[in-house]
Structures are given as structure tokens and as C-alpha cells.
Amino acid sequence: MADKTVSKYLVNLEKQFAATDPVLQKAVKVFQELDELEFEMGLIENDESTARRSSWWPLITTVGGYSPAKSDFLNRFLGVTLHTTRHKFTVLQYTPQATSATLPGTALDADHRLPFYQISRDIEEASPGEGGKVNSYLELVTVNCAKLKNKLVIDSPVLNPAAENAVNGLLRQHVIAISDLVLVFTDLFEADPEFNKSTVDSIVQYQDTNKFLFVIDHSEIQIDEHKTHDIITSWQRRLAEFGIFTGHFVVLSQNSNNSEIEQRVNNLNHDRSYRVLDSLEKSIRAVDDVVMDEVESALTLWKERCNATTLIILSFIIMLILFAEIAVGILDLFFDPIIGPLIVLGLIAFLTPIHMLVSKVHAKFIINQLHKRQKKLNISEDLAGLFEKSLSFWRVILPITQPVGKTKKNRKKLSHMLEQTKDLVQALNDQFSRSQFQDYSPSYEPQSGEEY
Template identity: 80%
Template sequence: MADKMVSKHLMNLEKQFASTDPVLQKAVKVFQELDDLEFELGLLDNDETTARRCSWWPLISTLGGYSPAKSEFIDRFLDAHLHTTRHKFTVLQYTPQTNSATLPGTALDADHRLPFYKISREIEQARPGEGSKINSYLELVTVHSNKLKNKLIIDTPVLNPAAENVANTKLRQHVIAISDLVLVFTDLFDTDPEFNKDTIAGIVKHQDTNKFLYVIDHFELNLDENKIHEIIASWQRRLNDFGIFTGQFVVLSQNGNTSLIEQRINNLNSDRSYRVLDALETSIRSVDDVVMDEVESALVSWKERSNATTLIILSFVIMLILFAEIAVGILDLFFDPIIGPAIIVGLIAIMTPLHLLVSKVHAKFIIKQLHKRQKQLNLSEDLSGLFEKSLTFWRMLLPITKPVGDNKKNRKKLNGLMEQTKDLVQALNDQFSRSQHQDYQAHYDLQTEEEY
């Protein structure tokens, strides 16, 4: 079998991180090894890569309610006057051009470098008929702001009861899951509970990821430190009622300190790296825990159906023989030392290709079911590809239900890739610890110089 060519996407990623992030550069190599294994199993096309399942940009997202607090903050933060569509999920991307441009949702759906890649399939799954209307849900806006360099902001639409539907809920859940930092404006909790319950459930589900920063907007007021602490304590108690017990708080006021937001944004590269490594680990685990199990289950169903059909045909043949015995008496021929074995060989010669034909017919129905199952699970792996590779001559005849490649050799490969990923997480931990130590040392040296 020909070796898989290296995806252009992976080559570009490796060049991008060669001088800036050695951990992610090594992660690209692990993705390539996973690609090779999945290609060998028929799960991946030659020009595809598992690295496309996650965005490699650091991602900030915003969640808010009816008030303009969210959009006003974005304008202040980017020092720009944006005219985004409040009912769409808007991805804000840096441009060196001074003029802003708005691109349709198809630009996001088709570009594997950006979030929402192939999201139309998930929308179609959540709400049939809506996948083709991607432009009514998404847009990409380019902004000339240095604060957007090498990062993206996803501005989610306000919770509007008139426009809310299953697809919007699905997109919000997706945004929460893929973001490295989520700025949650507290006016979200003042909206109609009927329409914000799914969003709050998504926050509760991911609250232990430490990605949420709750923004309390009092920009029109001048608040002292004691008042700010009182406001935060009040909101902490209120969010506890929603089942939210973790996350940081910041109060925006005329004299407020936004250093916490700046600090979190400065740490986005590390947050992004952890997210990419988590996606890599999930992809490795899914081969054994999800893909193999799904294909094995399909093979069991296929084998049962094929054998049952063949047994029905064989039973019909036996009934014909019994009728022939009643009519002309031919059973004695089966006991003839020459004719008997010849009849049995002939029967096997007829039933074997017939069983193969029956198996291939049933395989077509199973393949259609696997395509549906793949969409339900939102898998990029081609389940039918591994299934078809498992339809060899002897596997059709013998009681084998394990997929091709489900063996100790490949499990050892997967375990090796998992160990490499864990080593990269450890290296990232060490890298982050060194960075914090250097920041502390620089701060200490500065204080020392000032004292002298």
C-alpha cells in the first residue's frame, strides 16, 4: 500500500511553529503519525489530516444577553467601531488593511484553518434543511486592530426569543467547547430563563476547564475597591444558584483595572496549546474506543444477517432434496463413496459464491447505516472505509468480527502516540512554569533596581 502524503495543512503548521512553539511543532509530528495509521486503516483520505478537527488559532468568545455591554466592550477593546450583525455568530479576524470587510458564513465553513470548519454538517444534523443556510448563521469580519493579531474573537449573537432555534443552540455549545477563553457578560443571566438554560448548561458542563471570565459591566460608574468586591461577591452567590461555582470575575468601571482580562489574553497561546493537545489525545483515544467499536458492531450485524440469509437459502435447498427423496428416492446417492462426496463438493461450490454474493449485498446496507452513524457521532473518520477493508474473502467465510487493524501492533502504536502526547503536555507544563518564573524574576529584578 502506498504511503500517505503529508497534508499541506500539517506542513504549514510545522513551518508556523518551527521557531515559535517547539511543543506544537512536535504535536504536528504526532498528528502525522496518527494520520498514517488512520490512512492505513482506510479511515482517512490521502489529502486529509486529523489536525483539522481543531482550530490552531487562540480563540476568545463572548456570551451576553440583550444589553449592548458585550458589543461596546469589543469596540473599546479593539479600538474599532464594528457594525456586526447581532443575530449571527461573528468571527473577528485581524487584517493589515484599514478597511473592514465582511465575508459570508461559507468562508468559515470551507476553511479548515478557521473555527466552524464543516459546521454546516452539524447544523444539518441538528436541524434538517438548515445546513445549506450557513450564511444566515455565520459571518467573518476582518478588523484592523493589533490586539487581534494571531488570535480570533467569536462574538455570539444576543439571545433573541424570536430568532432562537436548535441550530443556534448547537452553535453556542460548539463555541463554548472550542474556545480558550470565554468572556461571559453577566446580563446573560438576566435574560429569559427559557432561552438561556441551554447556554448556562453548557457553561456548567465546561466550568472546570477554567476558561470562563465573568464580566460585570458598570463602565458608566466610578467604583472603589470595596464596592467592586461587594459586586463580585453578590454575583458569585447568584451564579451559585445556577450551578456555577468556578471562574474568575472582573468589574468594568470608569476607574476599573482590566489587567485580569489582559493577563488571560496574554496566556492564550498556552491555553491554545493545551486545547490542541487535548484534541490530539481525544483523536487517538477515539480510534480504539469509538471507531473500532462502531465498525466491530457493524461487522457483527453484517455477519449475522449474511449467515441468516445463507442459512435460509440452504434450508430451501435441503427442503428440495427432501421433496426429491419423497418423489424419486435420492438419499442413497449421498452414501455412495464416489457420488456422495461429489454432491457435497458441488453443494459447497454453489453455496460459497452464493454466500459471498449475499454478504456483499448486505454490506451495501451496512455501509449506508455507517454513513448515518458517522454523521450522528460527528466523526471525521470514514467508518465505511475500515468496514470495507474488513470484507476480505476469508473474513466473509470465517466467523471473524474484529475489524482489520484491531490488533496488538496497532494498539501498541496508539499507546505510543498517547505517551508522546502526555510527554508534550508535561513539556508544556515545564515551559509554562519557566515562563512564570522568568516573569517573577524580572519583576523582582525591577523592584531591586528601584530600591537602589
């Protein structure tokens, strides 16, 4: 088999972080090792990379209700007046050009560097017929604002009951899952519970990730420190009713500043690095803990069905032989020292291609089941690819249910990759403690058209 070529995506990532982040540069190397292993097992194609499963941009998402609090805050925080569509998920990206540009959702769906890469497939699965309407749900807006350098802001649409649907719910859950910082404006919890339930459920699901900053908007009035504490305490009790017990709070008022938000934004590079390393560790563990187990179970089921079908065919042949014995008496031929072995060889020669044909038929049903299972598990590894790779001639004939690649050698490779990832997390911890929570701003800026 030909070796896997290193994807252009990984090459450009390595170049990017060579100048800015040695931890992520080394993480790219581990992703490359994982790619090679998964390619050998038929889990990914030659042009694919496991590194694409996580956005390498630091990501901020804003979530709010129907009030203008969220959009007003973004305009103040970025120091620009945004002209975005309130019913779409808008990705805000830095541009050195003075004039902003609005690009369609297809620009996000087609670019593997951005957080909505190939999201149209998920949209189509959630709501058939909507996958081709990605421009109705997404847009990319370039903004000349220094605060957006080397990061992305995803401004989610207002929670409008009249426009809410399954796709919007899916996209909100997606951005909350992949973001490093989620600014949740508390007017979200004043919306109709029927329409904010999926969003609240996503916050509850990820509340232990320390990514949520709950923003209480009272920007029209002045509030003293004591009153601020009372407001936060009140909202903590209210959010506990929704099952939300963690997260930080900030109150916006006429006399407040954005220091806490600024600090979180300044530390996004670290948050992004931890997220990428967490994605790497989960991808490594998934090979042995999820992928191998799923395919081995499928192979066991396939083998049982094939053997059962072949036994039924063999039973039918034996019945024919018994009828022939009753009619003309042929069993003596089986005990003939010459003819007997020839008959047995003939049966084997007849049953082998039959068994192979039966195996192919049952394999098609199993492959369809694996495609469905892959979607249910929400993994990108091609389970059917590994299954098909495990259907060699001798594996069909012999009682082997272990997938190709489930070897001590590969387990040792996976273990080594896990150790490397843990070492990178430790290096990141050391780097973070040395920085003493100061601003970590890479000096490198990707040029126009350059891979990130």
C-alpha cells in the same frame, strides 16, 4: 496500498511553529503519524487530516444577552469601533490594512484554518434546508488591532428571543466547546430562561475547563474594592442556581482596568497548546476505544445476519433434498464414495456465491447504520470505511469479526503516540512554569494568503 501523502495543512503548520513553538511543531508530527494510521484503516481520505478537528488559532468567544454591554466592551478593549451584525456569529481577525473588510460566512465554512470549517453540514443536519444559508449566520470581519494578532475573537450574536432558533443554539454550543477563553457577560442570565437554556447548559458542561470569565458590567459607575467583592459574591450565588460553580469573575467599572482579562488573553497561546494536545490525545484514544469497538460490533452483527440468512437457505435446500428422497430416493447418492463428495462440493460451490451476495446485501444496511452512528457519536472517522475495508473474501467466509488494523502492531503505534503526547504536555508544563505567567507572544506573523 499507496502511502498517505502529508497534507499541505500539516506542512504549513509545521513551518509556522518551527519558528514559534517547538511543542506544537512536534505535535504536528504526531498528528501526521495518526493520519497515516487512520488512512491505512480507511478512516480518512488521502487529503484529510485529523489535525483539522481542532483550531490552531487561540480562540476567544464573547457571549451575552440583549444589552449592549458585550459590544461596548469589545470596542473599548480593541480600541476600535466595530461595525458588525448583531444577529450573526462574527469572527474578528487581524489585518495590517487600515480598512476593515467584512466577508461572508462561506469564507469561514470553506477555510480549514478557521473555526467554522464545514459547519454548514452540521447546520443542515440540525435544521434541514439551512445549511445553504450559512451567510445568514456567520461573517468574518478583519480588524486593524494589534491585540488580534495570532488569535481570533468570535463575537456571538445577542440573545434575542425573536431571532433565536436551533441553528443559533448549535453554533453557540460549538464556539463554547472549541474556545480557549469565553467571556460570559452576566446579562445572559437575565434573559428568558427558555432561550438561554442551551447556552447555560453548554457552560455547565464545560465549567471545569477553566475557560470561562464572567464579566459583570457596571462601566457607568465607580465601584470600590469592597463593593466589587459583594457584587461578585452575589453573582456567584446566583450562578450556582443555574448549576455553575466554577469560573472567574471580573467587574467592569469606571475606575477598573482590564488587567485580569489582559492576563488571560496573553496566556492564550498556552491555552491553545493544551487544547490542541488534548484534542490529539482524544483522537488517538478514540481509534481503539471508540472506532474499533463500534466497527467490531457492526461486523459481529453483520456476520450473525449473514450466517442466519445462509442457514435459512441451506435449510430450504435440505428440505428439497428430503422431499426428493421421499419422491425418488436420492439419499443413497450422498453415501456414494464418488458422487457423494461431488454433491457436497457442488453445494459448497452453490452456497459460496449465495453467501457472498447475502453478505453484500446485509453490508449495505450495516453501512447505513454506521453513517448514522458516526453522526450520533460526533466523530469524523469514517466508520463505514473501516467496515468495508474489513469485508475481504476470506473475512466473509471465515468467522472473523475483528476489524482490519486491530493488531498488536497498531496498538503499539497508538501507545507510542500517546506517550509522545504526554511528553509534549510535560514539555508544555515546563515551558509554562519557566515563563512565570509572563506574556508569551510569538514574533512570527503569517503573511497574507499563508496557511496557519
